[in-house]
Amino acid sequence: MSAESTAPQEPHARPEPDEAAYLAIGASPEFARLRAAFRRFVFPLTVAFLTWYLLYVVLSAYARDFMAEKVVGEINVALVFGLLQFVSTFLIAVAYERYSRRTLEPLAAGVVTGAPATGGARAADEEDAE
Amino acid sequence: MNAQHVLAAAAGVSKSEHRTITLVLFAVFVAITLYITIRASRQTRTAADFYAGGRQFTGLQNGLAIGGDYMSAASFLGIAGIFALSGYDGFLYSIGFLVAWLVALLLVAEMLRNSGRFTMADVLAFRMRQRPVRAAAGISTIVVSIFYLLAQMVGAGALVNLLLGTHGEAAKIGTIVVVGALMIFYVVVGGMKGTTWVQIVKAVLLMAGAVVMTVWVLSKFDFNLSHLLGAAADSSGKGDRFLQPGLKYGATDMWSKLDLLSLGLALVLGTAGLPHVLIRFYTVPNARAARTSVNWAIGIIGVFYLMTLVIGFGAAALVGSKAIMAQDKGGNTAAPQLAEKLGGGAGTTGGAVFLAIIAAVAFATILAVVAGLTLASSSSFAHDLYANVFRRGTTGERDEVKVARVSALVIGAVAIILSIFARGLNVAFLVALAFAIAASANLPTLLFSLFWKRFNTAGAVAGIYGGLVSAVGLVLLSPICWGGKSETIPKGNPDALFSTDTVAPFHLQNPGLFSIPIGFLCAYIGTVLSKERTTEKYAELEVRALTGEGAH
Numbered sequence: 001m002s003a004e005s006t007a008p009q010e011p012h013a014r015p016e017p018d019e020a021a022y023l024a025i026g027a028s029p030e031f032a033r034l035r036a037a038f039r040r041f042v043f044p045l046t047v048a049f050l051t052w053y054l055l056y057v058v059l060s061a062y063a064r065d066f067m068a069e070k071v072v073g074e075i076n077v078a079l080v081f082g083l084l085q086f087v088s089t090f091l092i093a094v095a096y097e098r099y100s101r102r103t104l105e106p107l108a109a110g111v112v113t114g115a116p117a118t119g120g121a122r123a124a125d126e127e128d129a130e
Numbered sequence: 131m132n133a134q135h136v137l138a139a140a141a142g143v144s145k146s147e148h149r150t151i152t153l154v155l156f157a158v159f160v161a162i163t164l165y166i167t168i169r170a171s172r173q174t175r176t177a178a179d180f181y182a183g184g185r186q187f188t189g190l191q192n193g194l195a196i197g198g199d200y201m202s203a204a205s206f207l208g209i210a211g212i213f214a215l216s217g218y219d220g221f222l223y224s225i226g227f228l229v230a231w232l233v234a235l236l237l238v239a240e241m242l243r244n245s246g247r248f249t250m251a252d253v254l255a256f257r258m259r260q261r262p263v264r265a266a267a268g269i270s271t272i273v274v275s276i277f278y279l280l281a282q283m284v285g286a287g288a289l290v291n292l293l294l295g296t297h298g299e300a301a302k303i304g305t306i307v308v309v310g311a312l313m314i315f316y317v318v319v320g321g322m323k324g325t326t327w328v329q330i331v332k333a334v335l336l337m338a339g340a341v342v343m344t345v346w347v348l349s350k351f352d353f354n355l356s357h358l359l360g361a362a363a364d365s366s367g368k369g370d371r372f373l374q375p376g377l378k379y380g381a382t383d384m385w386s387k388l389d390l391l392s393l394g395l396a397l398v399l400g401t402a403g404l405p406h407v408l409i410r411f412y413t414v415p416n417a418r419a420a421r422t423s424v425n426w427a428i429g430i431i432g433v434f435y436l437m438t439l440v441i442g443f444g445a446a447a448l449v450g451s452k453a454i455m456a457q458d459k460g461g462n463t464a465a466p467q468l469a470e471k472l473g474g475g476a477g478t479t480g481g482a483v484f485l486a487i488i489a490a491v492a493f494a495t496i497l498a499v500v501a502g503l504t505l506a507s508s509s510s511f512a513h514d515l516y517a518n519v520f521r522r523g524t525t526g527e528r529d530e531v532k533v534a535r536v537s538a539l540v541i542g543a544v545a546i547i548l549s550i551f552a553r554g555l556n557v558a559f560l561v562a563l564a565f566a567i568a569a570s571a572n573l574p575t576l577l578f579s580l581f582w583k584r585f586n587t588a589g590a591v592a593g594i595y596g597g598l599v600s601a602v603g604l605v606l607l608s609p610i611c612w613g614g615k616s617e618t619i620p621k622g623n624p625d626a627l628f629s630t631d632t633v634a635p636f637h638l639q640n641p642g643l644f645s646i647p648i649g650f651l652c653a654y655i656g657t658v659l660s661k662e663r664t665t666e667k668y669a670e671l672e673v674r675a676l677t678g679e680g681a682h
Contacts, residue, residue, distance in 0.1 A: 022673045023669050023670070042236045045236060050398070054394070054395075057394035060222055060390065061379075067375055068370065072356065074355075074356040074373060075356055075359065076370075078373070078375055079221075082218075082225055086225070086435075089231070089232060089428060093425050093428045096236060097422070111676075111677050112677050112678075
């Protein structure tokens with residue numbers, strides 16, 4: 001939360017960087033850390049929720065006896081499975097919001113404010129960049 | 131005893147009674163939105179005002195507007211209708227519509243907000259040669275938006291007879307013209323600011339209406355979901371099958387099950403490629419607000435779809451499928467009929483009032499959605515096709531906005547004329563087709579642009595046209611156009627566009643299962659066949675997208 005005041009989305013007062021500056025930022029270790037943190041969270045989660053959703057659709061098409069089994073009263077597996085899709089969607093949204101505020105936004109703030117100073121640090125952290 | 135006879139007998143009285151109330155309520159909604167639009171027009175000066183509402187909306191406001199943009203009549207009346215007539219299968223639709231937002235949240239919203247300005251093509255063309263990519267993206271934007279628009283407007287024409295109890299073609303044409311004229315006014319005069327406020331007002335009304343109906347329905351079943359489900363299953367005459375997947379989707383052979391997968395895939399991948407959804411992310415000041423607006427939208431849309439489950443099953447239990455089918459075979463009147471029933475039944479004042487309220491909300495819903503679609507297509511025409519393809523980036527902002535306003539007028543007029551001609555056709559499939567095109571043409575290019583270093587102009591162009599042509603082409607070969615009886619559709623498709631005897635050469639109604647991989651494949655092949663590399667521009671795009679540096 002301490003990053004609130006230096007949130008990266010406010011480019012006020014800062015002049016628009018030129019192309020070389022973007023390349024320098026892109027090659028900086030701070031940016032590599034941001035990108036890695038972003039991808040580490042977002043890619044596996046995307047694979048997970050798409051798999052979870054497709055499992056639901058596939059079961060709805062091909063495992064109808066299983067989906068028809070009653071759990072409580074008139075509530076069957078299909079309904080529970082469907083409701084769990086809502087729950088997982090809400091939970092992922094909340095988890096991503098927390099991760100953004102705690103991890104991604106501070107990292108992004110570090111990238112931008114640190115950018116001009118890190119031009120020389122490129123080579124040293126090369127392995128960090130991939 | 132027989133509810134249907136009572137309904138039919140009382141219809142004459144209640145129709146005229148609720149029609150007046152519906153028209154008055156709708157007139158109030160129109161008056162409020164016109165006032166808002168005119169106010170918004172005074173604050174619309176720059177291109178950023180017109181295209182992006184000045185980028186001053188909060189996350190909550192934009193989340194509501196996204197909900198207002200997204201929860202179309204197809205989701206409210208259509209999904210409630212599927213629940214009411216086909217039971218569980220309504221869930222397959224609404225869950226796809228909801229989960230899709232995670233793609234937008236995790237992969238698209240913030241990066242688009244950070245790296246684009248006004249349109250989807252801003253991001254797609256960022257690394258590429260501008261003209262070919264903007265032309266392709268502009269065409270795809272306009273095709274997707276117009277298909278979606280036609281579905282909504284023809285739907286409005288069909289609904290008016292059902293909701294207002296009018297008869298004949300004149301009422302249909304009149305409704306299409308009124309809806310079209312209002313949407314043109316919102317967009318031309320109010321731009322993104324006006325459109326956004328219309329969507330916010332609509333979202334609040336729709337949610338309020340749905341909450342009241344949901345609580346009311348649940349109260350009739352002691353707030354016990356199991357009781358409601360049991361009553362719906364009994365009343366449907368289909369027993370437990372009503373509560374299981376398969377009455378509507380994947381009901382027959384292998385193709386029909388694949389069709390369900392195809393639909394699911396298009397729904398979940400389509401949302402993040404719908405241009406009218408994407409441009410909403412530009413209306414907030416920064417990436418964080420774009421993210422919170424998607425989170426609000428997920429909450430609002432998720433709760434809404436949970437409520438459509440209760441409303442749809444409530445209609446099945448309380449109104450009954452016979453009475454619903456008697457009004458509309460597609461079930462689109464299930465929600466309004468339920469409202470009438472809850473209010474006290476046909477012929478009562480309470481019934482007439484609540485029916486009128488829900489009918490007015492349905493029209494408000496349609497208006498907000500069509501305005502968003504018109505804005506998306508006109509801004510893409512002006513910003514992508516006119517300014518960057520025709521004029522090669524030499525236009526001034528004022529000129530561009532003028533063109534956007536004129537093109538909103540033209541696109542709106544074209545949509546009105548097309549809808550009048552198409553009013554007798556069953557065009558509900560156009561919504562699913564719009565999602566399929568968005569998933570096949572727009573999403574592959576968008577994702578490759580943001581995440582694949584090697585991607586280039588040829589790949590972007592090939593991906594967009596490949597996805598677009600394959601999605602539209604497969605529908606032209608599908609049972610939607612050729613309705614002959616087959617194992618997949620034993621009863622044939624009496625609404626088929628070209629022929630009701632010839633068996634379709636392609637068995638799926640939803641092209642997504644094939645057209646989405648084709649879109650990705652075309653984008654890949656186009657890329658590797660071209661020597662162009664955009665590595666440096668990609669580095670810049672990545673920095674902008676992830677940090678917000680240089681964002682507009």
